[in-house]
Every structure is written in structure tokens, then in C-alpha cells.
Amino acid sequence: SPYTITYFAVKGRCSALKIMLADQSQTLKENLVTFDEWGKGDLKKTCVYGQLPKFEDGDLVLFQSNAMLRHLGRKHGAYGKNDHEAAHIDMMSDGVEDLRLKYIKLIYQEYETGKEAYIKDLANHLSKFEAFMAKNKSGFLVGDKISFADYNLFDLLLNHKVLCSTCLDTFPTLKKFVDTMSARPKIKALLESDDFKKLPINGNGKQ
């Protein structure tokens, strides 16, 4: 497969993409960048927004992790069966991004002072995904087929289970979703692989 990802040795913003590619039976070449190497600045200068991850699909070079998810969603039939579904998939994935940004802010800016309040407020956010998914009945966010928004949500829920192991206990649909996603054979194999397990979730050791 022609896919290449260039990123730091963390799960971070690449793990949803890796889960998706594994589940879709696609191989991915990984270039790991150390923080020392990044600090030299040469690679940074070549990045459209001065940041990683960088994704390559043949001649196509992409920055922005959500653009990568959408590109792969389009290519691998994980972006709904019509425009109506695609719009809802966008809506859900943008909601995942909103929560991911809050999570990243907690991890990198206020872990010591903000964790308790974050966990207290978390149910308010998770309940929105719970309600939307529960209405759909298929076990996925939108339609009856897996989409990039499902992979994105799944990844963020895994991170939150590490932050707070009980956070899904009051959300049966999300809990079942995480269990079902984790049991998909190719996802299970990825999550249990040493290459994946050895990566910390975040770059500062907090989780």
C-alpha cells in the first residue's frame, strides 16, 4: 500500500487513522520523528501548518488529521452511502474533534488542576454521542455501515476510558460500541500489537 504517515512516537492524532486502516486491511508505513529531530526545524518548515502528522498517499501529501480521515473515508467506503449520511458523519466527527480539543487542553495545559472538573463534565459530552448513536440502532453513528466518524469516536473513547475507567458505565450504547469495535478482529490485532501498545497516548506522558 502507498500510505505513509510521519508523526511523533505517540498515539495522539494518528491512532484513529491507524485503527481505520487496520480495519480496512490497509498497510501503513510509519516514519517516527523524535522531538530532537523535530526541534531542528527542517521538517517543520516543509509542513503546510508547521505541524505533524503528515500523510502521503502516492503523490498526495496531506496535513490535518481530520482531512486524512475524510480522504480515507472517501477512498474506502467509510463516508456514508449518500450526501445525507455524509453530512451527518461530518457532524459527528466534528463533534468528536470538539471533545478531542478539550481533552488535549486538559492533558497539555491543566491536568493537575482541571482533571476533576473535566471528568465531572464529561458525561454532558458523552451523553450527546450516546443519544445520537442509540437512535440509529445499527451500532454505528450513521447509517448501517462503519464510517470514519466511528473510528474517530472509538479512539477518543478509548483515551477517555484510560482517563476515567468508569466513564462509559452510564452509557450502554457507547459501552457496547467500544466493546464491539475492540472485538473486530483487525482492530483487536492492532490494539494488541507491540508497535501500537508501546506508544503513549500523549506526548507529555499524561493520560
Ligand code: GSH
Ligand atoms: N489540527 C492539526 C491536526 O489535526 O493534524 C493539529 C496538529 C498538531 O497539533 N500537531 C502537533 C505538532 O505538530 C502534534 S499532535 N506539534 C509540534 C509543533 O507544533 O511544533
